[in-house]
Amino acid sequence: MLSTPRPQAAPSLLFDDGLTRFSKSKPAESTTLGEPPKKSNRQLKAEAKKRAWEERIAKREAERTRKAEAGDNEEAAFLEKKRKLAEQRKLMGSGSPEKNEKQEQQHKKQKKRKEVPEEHQRKRQKTAGELPLLNGFFPTSVQSPKQKPKNVTQETPQKLEPKFTPSQSDPIHPKQRSSALLSQRQSLPIWAHQSALRQCLIDRDVLVMVGATGSGKSTQLPQFMLNEPWMARRTVPGIDGKVGGCIAITQPRRVAATNLARRVATEAGVKLGEEVGYSVRFDAKAGPKTKIKFLTDGMLLQEMLRDPLLRKYSCIVVDEAHERTVDTDLVMGFLRRLVYGERKGSLKVVVMSATMEVEGMSKFMEENNGQDLDVAAEGEDAAEEGGDIEMKEALAAAVEEALAKEDEEAKEKEEETHPESRKEKRRKKKKKKQSQIDMLLAPRSATPEPVSPVVAEETKPQDDGPESMALYGSIALFQVPGRQFPVDVYHAPEPVTDYVDSALRTIFQIHYSEPLPGDILVFLTGQEEIDSLQKLIEEYAKDLDKTVPRILVLPLYAALPPKEQQRVFLPAPTPNTRKIILSTNIAETSVTVSGVRHVIDTGKAKIKQFRPNLGLDSLLVSEISQSSALQRTGRAGREAPGKCYRLYTEESFKALAQATVPEILRADLAQTILRLKARGCDDIVSFPFLSPPPRNALLAALEQLLGLAALDDTGALTQLGKDMSLLPLLPPQARVLLAAKNAEVVEETIDVISALSGTDSIFVFTTDEEQREAAMEKQKEFLRQEGDHIMLLEIVRAYAAVRPGERRQWCKDHFINPRTMANIWDVRKQLRVLMDVSSSAPEDDEEEEGSESVEVVSPDTAQAVLKCFLTGYYRNTAKLDGRTGGYVTVVGAGNDVVIHPGSSLTGKKREAVVFQELVWTTRPYARWCSAVQMDWIADAAPGVLKRSL
């Protein structure tokens, strides 16, 4: 058994033993379409490689034993640990005596259950209604899969390194590096297809690539392409200057971009920032020599502001396209245009996805697919909530006109080409779109209606067979297998009413029946749920039988202080301890925890949904999609065969939506549209959206921008809008900042906006009563009667006044998350540069001892700042309703609004408030509130609205 993850091992080494074992069950060779027939040779090589690996591992084992015998304590401890684990496995693996004991344990636990502290009972009842006591732990009701274990191939590959590991240094010794890395690289599935892939890219300009975890696609493909003839920098007719020479690989997340760059630089044996580099916000290591650049999608969009043709690049690789973030979707839309437009013949586009569901993407990337003619799907125009009707009507008319025009053009084109198939295609597309819209518009509740029953991913043929390449119209489609261990999937035999309770039972069942090593990863919806389950587990773990391993419960969510997050990646304190990680869906994509072999999936997640007609977000517990479920399942099979326990029935799984609704269909589109316009895309209706947003969402966004004076009546970008688009902020925030420039409170406003945009949780949040009270007490010193905005200003000011060396302690003292504060500081620094604030105070320099003087914000300044906020947030205002004592929105239909309990104004009664965000969770909560006056609102509101106030 080599599968114990070694503490602090280089992440890439985790594959060592996986490799050998996997290749045993999988033939090293397979047929590939369009690949030169050199198979036998390659096969031999593969076998030799395999043997080499096995030998290496055997050698290492021998080496360990030798070292241990020679008195190397570390190695001896390691071997001892392994031996113990093996024993343990033997001990727990089978036999009926244990079974009886197990049952006894269960009864004990059950009895104990009834004595669960009242507090917990209450909490869970709140979320789950009744609390059924099942007979025994969940296992009695966990079904064995009817078939053999299924291979799970859905994965995203580049998150091998834990997100929060700050290791900047390469953990591999340079001496080992070249040989180890080369053989590692060559053993990656993609390596066998190098020549075929290269040919693909010579033949076609667009390649869609499917590759699951561990295929090596993100790291290897750029290296394959580097010396291709089409990479050469050259002159192209119709474009000024030379074109090409670089490869860009876009990622949805910063960590992924930086980590991949680091790895590729290591593999290529170059210094990071020279031939291989990266570029993310606040951090870039790239220069004139850089040929391969990893960047975030958002960063590429930013580069498009300066050069819409992306002349620097010969190839853009869009990685993780299946995640369908707004930015990825936008990048794909722009690239589609470029590759068949201005950059035709001089740009290669590769779209990489981890899921098989690439048909839509492939069609989208095809030339002449009608996408450019596509109109925004008809959204259901529900009754709009009052407001500025004139504005809305004008906009609606404009959009309608554009739509009609597009429709006509589309029709003409249709008839030009194959009329039959075009129409059919179109109809299908419409239908699909409609269903997306239905889904979007369907009322969301805690248990939403399943959209349309679809065939479970798992029942489809898996990607076990030959890797394949297909030419598909103007694009090439390529599949590379991943490297993933099989995961047994278990479903609940009947619907689960309380998934927290069910998770608890399943955890202990696994703990009692499964040998170590094998940590458990539980997917839950939020912090509160995680905290309460943690308490429950710890309660039960107190009287664990001595024969079973210890338990270590670790929460994992984004708002957790970094130190706490790090604990997830540390090895358990003793070898005889099982880690139980309770995570939000952060562990689904962003963070990879090693050592996990058991996944418990509640099938739920909190999903944000923007409601254009109401102009507010909902953050509700919703069912995940099949692809999310598969992603979660895959987390059990990264290092060894694993097991996944789904706390819902197989039927429920089948009824889940196949894929998560793309973010662009769920989000507030104001910023998206502003960015489109700023990148020269005036006619948003004709932009090739992979998933065209519903019309009412587009309208709401246009209306918002019009209200912020970012657009004029014709829908064209104003100078103000242009300025706004240059700021890395939401449109209302950008508007506020530009207003502040005129009002000469720009420094103060930057402080507030940085604090708001840095995160939504500046304070450390604890459920612990005592700690919370202490925190509240400490935070009192920042409280201002004006409300939250000025309080944030006071906090930022106070922080600025602290000497850099003492800031960490200061954060701790004030229960402020230091990572959040660091982020706020980065934003503040950037905004100060962008807004041309002379850095008179040198507090930004860490070396400088100087610090800003602490100066309490004067009421006049506070008022000026708040008035600026109203220019951007005049719609986010509520006035006190004299009769009910509650607040109702000023703009619109006068809907009820409740001040968020986290606000300093909660429970206070003011004439009116401005708030940053309205989120519907259990009630319509207004977050980040400050007191304002009605006449300020009237002053700040745009013309049409002003009249109605």
Place this chain on the structure above:
DNA sequence: CAGCGATGT
């Protein structure tokens, strides 16, 4: 009277 899924410029 009572709460914050995850990203990004």
